[in-house]
Amino acid sequence: MAQFIPVKTVRVSENVVAQLKSAILSGRFPSGSKLPSERELTEEFQVSRGVIREAIRMLELSGFLVIRQGHGGGAYVTELSLGNVGNAFLDLFLTSRLSMAEVAQVRLFIEPEVARLAAANFDASRHSNLLEKAEADEYLPYKSNTDRIARLTRVHKVLAMICGNQFFEAIVRSMLKITAEVVLKVAWDYDSLHNQGEHTALVEAVKAKDGPGAAREMTRHLKGFTETIVEMEKIYRKQMASESQG
Amino acid sequence: MAQFIPVKTVRVSENVVAQLKSAILSGRFPSGSKLPSERELTEEFQVSRGVIREAIRMLELSGFLVIRQGHGGGAYVTELSLGNVGNAFLDLFLTSRLSMAEVAQVRLFIEPEVARLAAANFDASRHSNLLEKAEADEYLPYKSNTDRIARLTRVHKVLAMICGNQFFEAIVRSMLKITAEVVLKVAWDYDSLHNQGEHTALVEAVKAKDGPGAAREMTRHLKGFTETIVEMEKIYRKQMASESQG
DNA sequence: AACTATTTGTTCGTATGTATG
DNA sequence: GCATACATACGAACAAATAGT
Numbered sequence: 001m002a003q004f005i006p007v008k009t010v011r012v013s014e015n016v017v018a019q020l021k022s023a024i025l026s027g028r029f030p031s032g033s034k035l036p037s038e039r040e041l042t043e044e045f046q047v048s049r050g051v052i053r054e055a056i057r058m059l060e061l062s063g064f065l066v067i068r069q070g071h072g073g074g075a076y077v078t079e080l081s082l083g084n085v086g087n088a089f090l091d092l093f094l095t096s097r098l099s100m101a102e103v104a105q106v107r108l109f110i111e112p113e114v115a116r117l118a119a120a121n122f123d124a125s126r127h128s129n130l131l132e133k134a135e136a137d138e139y140l141p142y143k144s145n146t147d148r149i150a151r152l153t154r155v156h157k158v159l160a161m162i163c164g165n166q167f168f169e170a171i172v173r174s175m176l177k178i179t180a181e182v183v184l185k186v187a188w189d190y191d192s193l194h195n196q197g198e199h200t201a202l203v204e205a206v207k208a209k210d211g212p213g214a215a216r217e218m219t220r221h222l223k224g225f226t227e228t229i230v231e232m233e234k235i236y237r238k239q240m241a242s243e244s245q246g
Numbered sequence: 247m248a249q250f251i252p253v254k255t256v257r258v259s260e261n262v263v264a265q266l267k268s269a270i271l272s273g274r275f276p277s278g279s280k281l282p283s284e285r286e287l288t289e290e291f292q293v294s295r296g297v298i299r300e301a302i303r304m305l306e307l308s309g310f311l312v313i314r315q316g317h318g319g320g321a322y323v324t325e326l327s328l329g330n331v332g333n334a335f336l337d338l339f340l341t342s343r344l345s346m347a348e349v350a351q352v353r354l355f356i357e358p359e360v361a362r363l364a365a366a367n368f369d370a371s372r373h374s375n376l377l378e379k380a381e382a383d384e385y386l387p388y389k390s391n392t393d394r395i396a397r398l399t400r401v402h403k404v405l406a407m408i409c410g411n412q413f414f415e416a417i418v419r420s421m422l423k424i425t426a427e428v429v430l431k432v433a434w435d436y437d438s439l440h441n442q443g444e445h446t447a448l449v450e451a452v453k454a455k456d457g458p459g460a461a462r463e464m465t466r467h468l469k470g471f472t473e474t475i476v477e478m479e480k481i482y483r484k485q486m487a488s489e490s491q492g
Numbered sequence: 493a494a495c496t497a498t499t500t501g502t503t504c505g506t507a508t509g510t511a512t513g
Numbered sequence: 514g515c516a517t518a519c520a521t522a523c524g525a526a527c528a529a530a531t532a533g534t
Contacts, residue, residue, distance in 0.1 A: 013521095047522080047523085049524080051521090062307070068499085068500085068530095068531085074498090074499065079341075079343070080338055080343050084338075085331055088333070089413075091309070091326055091330070094271055102413045102414075105414075165348045167335075167344055167348045168348075168351075170338070171417060244272030294503045296502070315521075316512065316518080317517060321520095494534100499530085499531085501527100501528075501529070502527085503528095504524105504525090505524095507521100508522075509519100509520080509522090510521090511518090511519085512516105513517085
């Protein structure tokens with residue numbers, strides 16, 4: 001006898017999410033196009049506006065939509081960003097599911113390979129400006145701490161982009177995001193992390209398309225502050241714990 | 247003159263999300279505890295139900311909450327799962343932002359290292375049963391294709407767990423998720439991917455705590471089907487494209 | 493610079509579904 | 514079976530933002 005499958009009472013908003021998502025994936029709503037307005041969607045789906053809004057909120061959070069208010073506004077389909085995986089990783093770190101020691105171990109293994117690939121893939125005409133500017137900007141005056149961190153991580157980001165593998169790029173950016181979170185909140189002793197010209201040899205090796213050299217320099221560079229950043233995590237965790245008391 | 251910063255009109259539901267999230271992170275709502283009911287939250291935050299629901303929906307999607315209906319139901323705080331990053335990666339793949347070639351390149355680089363770490367970290371008393379069972383189950387009869395795929399990936403998952411770094415584990419599981427998606431939808435020629443006993447040498451090396459051997463076996467194993475899986479992606483993309491027409 | 497139209501943002505009241513005891 | 518305590522869903526209204534006239 002054929003088994004009956006238990007009826008999974010699925011939330012209406014989940015159904016709407018699934019339909020909209022598959023419509024987007026199928027190309028019916030290409031990147032840049034606009035979804036029907038909330039009121040039109042209520043008619044098409046025959047559900048209330050609250051349901052539509054929940055669905056849109058979820059697709060917005062996943063990075064499929066950006067919402068604009070007002071005349072000509074609405075839900076616009078957008079290119080998925082590599083940054084989204086970073087948010088998921090950051091949440092794991094925030095809940096102490098991931099430790100900085102683990103992040104550091106992965107960085108030490110992956111980033112030298114990324115540097116090697118970047119060197120192999122380096123094309124002076126396309127990448128020179130980007131890379132040189134990233135390094136040159138590092139020690140220019142900065143406005144805010146956020147700004148400061150952004151500059152110190154830029155070389156790593158650019159290399160991840162040049163390496164030609166977006167999976168690697170997403171991973172690297174996630175690790176940088178976690179590292180930045182800690183450094184920013186601890187706000188302590190940035191310059192023990194980076195000496196002036198810390199990235200120079202690395203950048204030179206990449207520009208010379210010297211893969212092994214770039215990998216070696218990246219390893220040296222990362223080893224230089226692994227212990228520091230792991231120490232910073234302890235302070236960070238304490239800080240978070242005490243903030244929640246006060 | 248001090249620059250004025252444009253007033254960013256933040257959504258009320260975003261504010262609620264931020265407050266709830268920080269309350270959870272602070273430990274005020276530990277894993278397993280229950281948030282106040284929607285109606286109570288309405289009173290505490292002084293906002294409407296709809297806003298509360300949007301906020302809860304977002305926190306649910308991020309993996310912080312599970313919602314249960316009925317008496318004694320409500321929003322329960324839950325441990326964040328490593329699987330969440332997998333969803334973000336899968337979305338990137340679904341939107342063609344990521345190719346299977348990129349996934350394969352990362353797998354070939356990372357999984358041998360994971361195998362090496364797993365071998366180094368292997369503790370017979372804790373891991374033997376898990377690992378042996380994972381391998382033994384591979385060629386047992388299976389009920390569904392989903393079931394089938396789950397079994398073929400189990401050894402990889404177990405090794406990622408044993409390796410002792412959850413960042414690596416999250417990455418490996420993400421790559422397996424994408425691979426499984428393709429294999430499942432193409433539903434074609436599973437057995438060209440895995441010969442009987444494909445994982446035996448790998449598992450033996452790990453049990454012998456032979457790191458380099460485990461890494462070598464993993465490399466051999468992955469090389470064996472890299473081209474196949476990249477070919478399968480082409481079929482997969484075509485299939486998706488034609489489905490959206492019909 | 494003011495007006496108007498469109499669309500999201502937010503609220504409230506109400507009704508229904510679902511699981512526990 | 515029934516009461517209770519939840520989430521789920523609906524509909525009508527008004528507020529706020531934004532682009533064009």
